[in-house]
Amino acid sequence: MVEAAVKKVDSQGRISIPIHWRTGWKSRKLMLIRREDRIELCPIESVPPSELFDSIEVSDDVDFVDPHSVKKALSESR
Numbered sequence: 001m002v003e004a005a006v007k008k009v010d011s012q013g014r015i016s017i018p019i020h021w022r023t024g025w026k027s028r029k030l031m032l033i034r035r036e037d038r039i040e041l042c043p044i045e046s047v048p049p050s051e052l053f054d055s056i057e058v059s060d061d062v063d064f065v066d067p068h069s070v071k072k073a074l075s076e077s078r
Contacts, residue, residue: 017041 025043033040063069
């Protein structure tokens with residue numbers, strides 16, 4: 001379903017997004033995407049740190065005390 005609303009931009013560049021459009025959003029952060037003469041607003045859902053556990057894999061021979069070794073291992077894993 002597509003809905004449209006006409007809104008004015010205030011002197012500080014703010015607009016008001018209707019509350020029934022915002023219900024269900026889990027965050028107050030938005031990503032703004034500029035496409036030529038249009039702007040898209042996409043809500044960004046935050047990811048809890050626990051979801052990132054074991055999301056990066058590095059080899060077993062990395063010396064985690066040496067930051068250069070860690071940086072090298074992370075760049076090689078890409």
